[in-house]
Amino acid sequence: MSKKRKLFTAGQLNDWLATTSQSASVSGHLKSSQTEVEHLDDVMQSEVRILSEFRNKPHKVSRDCEARNPFLPYDPEMYICHLGSGHAVLLNKFNVVPNHYLIVTTEYEEQASALELKEFQALAETQHEFPTLFFYNSGREAGASQPHRHLQALPISEIPLNSTLPELTEDVQSLPELPFSHCIAAVNDQQTPEQWYSTYLAMLQKLNLNNQPDELKPYNFLMTRQWMLVVPRVQGRYENISVNALGFAGLFLVKNREVLDSLRAKGSSEVLKAVSGTS
Ligand code: AMP
Numbered sequence: 511m512s513k514k515r516k517l518f519t520a521g522q523l524n525d526w527l528a529t530t531s532q533s534a535s536v537s538g539h540l541k542s543s544q545t546e547v548e549h550l551d552d553v554m555q556s557e558v559r560i561l562s563e564f565r566n567k568p569h570k571v572s573r574d575c576e577a578r579n580p581f582l583p584y585d586p587e588m589y590i591c592h593l594g595s596g597h598a599v600l601l602n603k604f605n606v607v608p609n610h611y612l613i614v615t616t617e618y619e620e621q622a623s624a625l626e627l628k629e630f631q632a633l634a635e636t637q638h639e640f641p642t643l644f645f646y647n648s649g650r651e652a653g654a655s656q657p658h659r660h661l662q663a664l665p666i667s668e669i670p671l672n673s674t675l676p677e678l679t680e681d682v683q684s685l686p687e688l689p690f691s692h693c694i695a696a697v698n699d700q701q702t703p704e705q706w707y708s709t710y711l712a713m714l715q716k717l718n719l720n721n722q723p724d725e726l727k728p729y730n731f732l733m734t735r736q737w738m739l740v741v742p743r744v745q746g747r748y749e750n751i752s753v754n755a756l757g758f759a760g761l762f763l764v765k766n767r768e769v770l771d772s773l774r775a776k777g778s779s780e781v782l783k784a785v786s787g788t789s
Contacts, residue, residue, distance in 0.1 A: 552778045706733075753785045
């Protein structure tokens with residue numbers, strides 16, 4: 511890497527993300543997209559971002575480009591720092607929300623194999639910086655486009671799902687309020703990464719996602735300072751509506767108004783049921 515390795519310092523992440531975003535935007539390396547926002551009321555509330563006609567993300571990528579791993583080597587203009595857990599923090603090159611960042615393993619590791627304790631150590635290091643929705647798409651059917659392990663971090667505090675959630679306990683449970691198959695539990699910053707890791711493993715077990723040690727069944731993982739959620743997946747999209755982990759937090763990204771109309775017509779809860787294989 512041409513950029514010097516920089517170690518994470520508590521309290522600095524917001525500034526580092528903003529400064530790097532600014533310079534990468536000016537140099538043209540950061541390809542942010544503009545969106546309009548609409549709200550949908552269903553069993554769960556959701557916020558839908560509709561991409562503007564012109565999007566910076568290439569629609570068609572060449573074979574070479576498709577085969578190249580964007581995280582190894584990573585684009586030096588996207589580099590923020592390294593964490594004590596060993597991961598690199600990178601800006602998401604094709605962001606919709608400012609300062610969307612990625613936590614990637616420095617060596618190649620499979621997105622489809624289980625998260626390890628070190629990933630929960632990375633979350634513990636970064637979660638104090640500002641309110642963040644962390645998420646993970648494991649497998650193409652879960653919305654992943656890259657097979658190199660990467661957690662994603664969206665710096666937002668308003669999450670539509672929160673308005674549907676009752677008071678949670680630390681027990682792994684399935685809530686009648688949520689229309690899709692899932693496991694959820696309360697977490698807090700008094701807990702250790704080891705406790706989070708064990709909650710995550712209990713969720714995989716309960717949802718029967720880990721009967722093959724090296725390759726889990728597709729799933730989404732989401733975590734905030736208040737809760738952890740795991741959802742099994744059977745398909746990456748329902749008709750023309752693509753869904754990744756964010757859909758289960760009530761956040762959708764659609765490429766145009768036609769897809770928004772499909773989502774409205776079907777109902778977000780029906781779409782979430784379909785992509786999670788909920789009967
Ligand atoms: P996923 O689609 O869930 O596998 O997440 C991969 C993420 O990596 C997407 O949100 C992309 O926008 C982002 N991405 C793709 N190429 C790059 C790159 N060169 N540098 C940083 N982020 C990237």
